[in-house]
Amino acid sequence: MTDGQAAAVLGALADPTRLAMLRHLVRAGPEGAAAGTSAEAVGATPSRASFHLKALERAGLVTCRRDGRSMIYAARMDALGAVISHIVDDCCAGSPALRACCR
């Protein structure tokens, strides 16, 4: 993973609304949650929620599938892990102090 790619993912995470949405999706589990549900969970208008969910999807942090009238978004834990690994292992030279934070 290049710094540019990592920066793009971190940029997607660098917003309180998106952080809240991602948390909601992680708690929803592999099943995911409908866009409207996430919107309501974080107190965002549908349009705004769609904008931020798309940003998360572009960054590869969530997947999207249609289920009837609803769009179901689900968190991609592997992508989240990849960017954390980039910071911890590559960027921060695998600092023991940093690794300790994850335990």
Added chain:
Amino acid sequence: MTDGQAAAVLGALADPTRLAMLRHLVRAGPEGAAAGTSAEAVGATPSRASFHLKALERAGLVTCRRDGRSMIYAARMDALGAVISHIVDDCCAGSPALRACCR
């Protein structure tokens, strides 16, 4: 740590130049490195380097002290750990899959 605070730190990380500078500072160790040295290491002009180092400092990711004519910046591993902890523990419900990435 609130989502807003975490987002601010993640925003500071969400830039390839800053990611490269932070890596350089981490490798420099607790001693830190002069602003000019970091600038040269990542191929940035002094002005641009100063701008990004200040951004990292505002986010609490680096410290700054003067040594003669040079400004010495040093990475704050604890701050880096805190934001990773926020994502791993709080935001992502301590997902075992995510924790595994840090080991």
Added chain:
DNA sequence: GTCATATTTCAACTTTCCTTGTATTGTTGA
């Protein structure tokens, strides 16, 4: 004090991002 070095600050410009409201697409059930 004067000069050179190291870094920061500033202003101007460009680009990107976030929000809001409205229009549009896709889906379901009558």
Added chain:
DNA sequence: TCAACAATACAAGGAAAGTTGAAATATGAC
């Protein structure tokens, strides 16, 4: 087919961030 609903797409406005180059500040050497 038509009406209702869920979500997205689009455009406009304003705010924030990054880049550049020139000027300013702080420090050390002479």
